[in-house]
Amino acid sequence: MSETSTSSPGTPAGWISCSDAVPAEYCDVILLDDLGNIFPGSWDKVFCPTRGGNKMAFVDKDGVEVESSTHWMPLPEPPLEVN
DSSP states (O other), X not given: XXXXXXXXXXXXXXXXXXXXXXXXXXXXXXXXXXXXXXXEEEEEEEEETTTTEEEEEEEETTSOBOTTEEEEEEOOOOOOOOO
16 A cells, blocks of 8 residues: 555545555544544554554554544644734
């Protein structure tokens, strides 16, 4: 999988299919799962007992792997501070 910020045809602007691309390591994102739930997450290392080590995966805010994620979106830029 490549790292990119483009959407697949038929995908609303901003959403990236998990099968098309992944974010940079340790990047906070917004996730969409196969039930249509939207929640904060990140692309992070998780322990994989079948591999005997770590792997990169989408995780929720508690660090639990989210295997049902279908799409992700980068976080928006924070608002500019107005003085």
